[in-house]
Amino acid sequence: MSDDPNKKNALRLSRRHFLQSAGAMVGTSVLPAQAGAAAVVPPAVGNAAPAPSLERVTLQVNGAAHALMIEPRVTLLDALREHLGLMGTKKGCDRGQCGACTVLVNGRRINSCLTLAIMHEADRITTIEGIGQPGHLHPMQAAFIEHDGFQCGYCTPGQICSAVAMLDEAKRGDASAVTADVRKPGAALGADEIRERMSGNLCRCGAYANIVSAIADVDRKGGRG
Ligand code: FES
Ligand code: FES
Known part of the structure; x- marks a missing residue:
């Protein structure tokens, strides 16, 4: 840049002039939109989105009734x-x-994100809080701790609810896609059976080996049902 003070002032003035001109142009391009926005007619009260309709439902969760709207x-x-x-x-x-x-509804495992609450008025719902509590852990919860069946723990409540119901299914004689002989229900579950039957429960930490060990341990000790 030139050292001449007169030239410096001239440059500053021309820069300011340029910025003012540009600002005026931007303002010009925005003005019609602003004018258009001001012209928007607010919706009439009669056209307002209707308030959500609420339904009364009573859920039986972990042995207690909860009335909800x-x-x-x-x-x-x-x-x-x-x-x-x-x-x-x-x-x-x-x-x-x-x-x-995963939660249990009337003893069966379901994905609670795929069902509406109002569909379960008369159902018996069990969450992980109802499976067991500190001091009164379910054998499956104790086994997950003993076998280190988790890392971050985010999938663990679902894994445990699912495993509890899965052992009940096996006890009833339900076959899976890998059951070798469907005429022999109730046989102890091998690792392949457990993996297949628990395939709906993902673990992003990859704690599968220990999850399978925990479930197999409970099964071996007769923790079904
Ligand atoms: S949150 Fe329901 S299956 Fe993933
Ligand atoms: S323990 Fe982290 S997702 Fe399963």
């Missing part, structure tokens, strides 16, 4: 977590792919 679209998972504060049930994918949200 909820929108019909609320999933069982959100009802448990957001309305009842039972945060043990986890939301992983919210689309039936990970099993983190």
Whole structure:
């Protein structure tokens, strides 16, 4: 840049002039949009989005009745977590792919993200909080601790709920895709059977080997049912 003070002033003036001109141009291009926005007519009261309709539902969770007023679209998972504060049930994918949200409904495992709360008025719902509590752990919970069946623990409530119901299914004689002889229900579950039957529960930490060990241990000790 030149050392001449007169030239410096001239440069500053021309830069300021340029910026003012550019600002005016930008303002010009924005003005019509602003004018258009100002012209938007607010929706009439009659056109306002209707308030969500609420439904009364009573959920039987872990042996206690909970009366709720909820929108019909609320999933069982959100009802448990957001309305009842039972945060043990986890939301992983919210689309039936990970099993983190597994709970028991009338003793059967389901993905609570795939079902609506209002569909379970008369059902017996068990979450991980109802499976066992510190000091009164379910054998499956104790086995997961003993076998180090978790790392971050996010999938663990779903894994445990799923495993408890899975052993009940095996006890009933339900076959899986890898059952060698469906005429022999109740046989002790091998690792392949456990992996197949637990395939709906994903573990991003990859703690599968220890999860299988924990479940096999409970099965061996007669922890089914
Ligand atoms: S959160 Fe329900 S299956 Fe993943
Ligand atoms: S222990 Fe982390 S996802 Fe399973």
